[in-house]
Amino acid sequence: MALERSTFLVLALPGIVIALALVFFSERYIPRLYQHGPLLIVAYAILFFPLALVAVRASVAQAPIGLEEVARALGCKPWTVLWRVTFPLVAPGLAAAFCLVFLSAVTELTSTLILIPTGAQTLATQFWTYTTGQSFGAAAPYAGLMVVIAVIPSYLLGRWFNRLPAKATPTPL
Amino acid sequence: MTRLAATDLHKAFGHQSVLTGIDLDVPEGSLTAILGPSGSGKTTLLRVLAGFERADRGVVTLGDRVVEDGRHYLPPEERGIGYVPQEGALFPHLTVEKNIGFGLSRHQRGDGRIARLADMVGLAGLGERYPHQLSGGQQQRVALARALAIEPEVILLDEPFSSLDAGLRASVRADVQSVLRQAGTTALLVTHDQDEALSMADFVAVIRGGRIGQTGTPQELYEHPVDPAMAEFLGDANLINGSVEADQASTPLGTLVLRSGSARVAGPTPAVVMVRPEQVDVWPGRSGHGFAARVVDSQFHGHDTVIRVMLDAPGIDAIVARIDGGAALAPGTEVTVTVRGPVLAWPDEASTRDLTLSEPRG
Numbered sequence: 215m216a217l218e219r220s221t222f223l224v225l226a227l228p229g230i231v232i233a234l235a236l237v238f239f240s241e242r243y244i245p246r247l248y249q250h251g252p253l254l255i256v257a258y259a260i261l262f263f264p265l266a267l268v269a270v271r272a273s274v275a276q277a278p279i280g281l282e283e284v285a286r287a288l289g290c291k292p293w294t295v296l297w298r299v300t301f302p303l304v305a306p307g308l309a310a311a312f313c314l315v316f317l318s319a320v321t322e323l324t325s326t327l328i329l330i331p332t333g334a335q336t337l338a339t340q341f342w343t344y345t346t347g348q349s350f351g352a353a354a355p356y357a358g359l360m361v362v363i364a365v366i367p368s369y370l371l372g373r374w375f376n377r378l379p380a381k382a383t384p385t386p387l
Numbered sequence: 388m389t390r391l392a393a394t395d396l397h398k399a400f401g402h403q404s405v406l407t408g409i410d411l412d413v414p415e416g417s418l419t420a421i422l423g424p425s426g427s428g429k430t431t432l433l434r435v436l437a438g439f440e441r442a443d444r445g446v447v448t449l450g451d452r453v454v455e456d457g458r459h460y461l462p463p464e465e466r467g468i469g470y471v472p473q474e475g476a477l478f479p480h481l482t483v484e485k486n487i488g489f490g491l492s493r494h495q496r497g498d499g500r501i502a503r504l505a506d507m508v509g510l511a512g513l514g515e516r517y518p519h520q521l522s523g524g525q526q527q528r529v530a531l532a533r534a535l536a537i538e539p540e541v542i543l544l545d546e547p548f549s550s551l552d553a554g555l556r557a558s559v560r561a562d563v564q565s566v567l568r569q570a571g572t573t574a575l576l577v578t579h580d581q582d583e584a585l586s587m588a589d590f591v592a593v594i595r596g597g598r599i600g601q602t603g604t605p606q607e608l609y610e611h612p613v614d615p616a617m618a619e620f621l622g623d624a625n626l627i628n629g630s631v632e633a634d635q636a637s638t639p640l641g642t643l644v645l646r647s648g649s650a651r652v653a654g655p656t657p658a659v660v661m662v663r664p665e666q667v668d669v670w671p672g673r674s675g676h677g678f679a680a681r682v683v684d685s686q687f688h689g690h691d692t693v694i695r696v697m698l699d700a701p702g703i704d705a706i707v708a709r710i711d712g713g714a715a716l717a718p719g720t721e722v723t724v725t726v727r728g729p730v731l732a733w734p735d736e737a738s739t740r741d742l743t744l745s746e747p748r749g
Contacts, residue, residue, distance in 0.1 A: 233710060263643055280472050280474070280476045281478060283439050283472070284472060285478075285489070286463040286464050288464075288470075288533070288534075288537060289467075290464055291464055299478060303479070375548070
């Protein structure tokens with residue numbers, strides 16, 4: 215519970231705070247890691263964990279322990295229960311979490327600028343580089359691509375969230 | 388023949404003892420009810436029988452197999468026990484048909500069994516629906532069909548009607564009872580509702596304080612409760628202090644004949660006497676042949692009327708009477724009270740008030 219609450223604290227922190235904290239940490243203790251891919255991934259994990267948690271949590275609530283017990287009583291081994299009951303119920307939440315995090319990670323800028331390995335670029339940093347140099351024309355394709363990439367998970371998320379209330383409406387008999 | 392039996396079952400959660408020596412026999416083909424107040428350990432017992440919890444001590448046998456004896460333990464999926472939980476717990480991502488067929492092999496699913504089961508529980512034609520499209524009663528029927536589909540040795544029902552509203556409960560109860568009879572399955576029903584246990588079951592085992600307090604047919608339990616607390620738990624009872632001698636009890640309501648099976652003592656002995664409300668007759672006005680009393684209050688239920696009266700004579704609490712039909716009487720109305728039929732008495736029983744089936748503390 216405390217762990218769960220503490221992850222939400224991260225949402226209140228600007229990305230730059232977390233990035234600078236990681237810079238300090240890696241410089242001091244593991245200099246080899248500074249400006250290397252793994253550290254950026256750690257930053258993303260810290261930044262987007264709360265997002266994933268919210269989505270997954272809601273779906274885990276869809277798979278109460280009682281359902282798993284019923285499945286056991288009906289003759290399923292524990293791993294079969296996982297496959298036939300737990301996974302199908304949790305899957306939409308996992309997918310939603312994936313979409314949310316993907317969407318955020320693709321467009322994340324501040325931490326990425328600070329932590330990205332030398333020479334590497336993401337769409338967002340490339341776009342940033344060009345706009346700071348006033349090369350709006352050159353920046354445009356990156357912005358366009360980001361929009362296109364963002365549209366797919368947004369569309370899927372939208373469909374998923376729309377599906378829920380529709381499913382919850384009981385059909386009169 | 389016994390289908391399901393538990394011997395000396397013990398179970399504790401931390402320092403909290405929940406089951407303290409359960410002995411239970413569920414005869415083949417019967418519908419047996421475990422009746423107990425909340426917190427009495429009845430759900431824990433069911434979970435141990437199903438294999439969801441391990442017993443600390445004791446033996447569970449299912450047919451001729453020992454499924455738990457402290458050392459050996461058969462997991463729930465190998466017991467072949469049908470389980471109907473409180474809220475039905477249907478798989479929300481599967482249709483009615485797939486819910487019913489969940490425990491069946493691919494081959495079994497093809498043989499028309501699912502349609503027969505759906506038909507049996509009165510849900511023919513709803514196979515393509517999802518659980519959220521069903522009413523509470525329908526969901527319970529699907530849960531029952533799903534449990535019956537695997538042709539279990541025993542089916543366990545954990546307060547299956549408690550989530551239904553009162554009007555629906557009676558009809559779903561009756562349906563479930565007839566489906567279980569039709570299927571000939573041995574069933575064990577856990578409930579806190581005396582009415583449900585007495586009206587549905589062939590045998591009732593009352594659980595209190597982690598043990599079985601009394602077992603018998605509903606009629607045996609109602610007519611011969613082992614002690615005053617049991618009497619109060621199984622229906623309404625007037626518990627009156629009096630004294631017994633041979634086959635008679637002297638009470639403020641006159642000298643009453645003891646029921647056969649009631650404990651007999653030779654000399655006069657203080658006793659608690661049970662008079663069921665339906666044994667009490669209330670006559671309007673004052674007449675010579677009964678006991679003068681006044682109405683305290685009355686509730687009109689249509690099919691009967693429950694009247695509380697206070698005797699003019701001292702030394703007795705208000706008496707509850709249940710009169711067929713009848714009409715509500717205004718408080719203060721003068722009436723005459725008589726008792727009909729033999730009564731049950733417990734000689735030397737301590738004051739009834741400290742013997743209630745209280746819920747465990749902590």
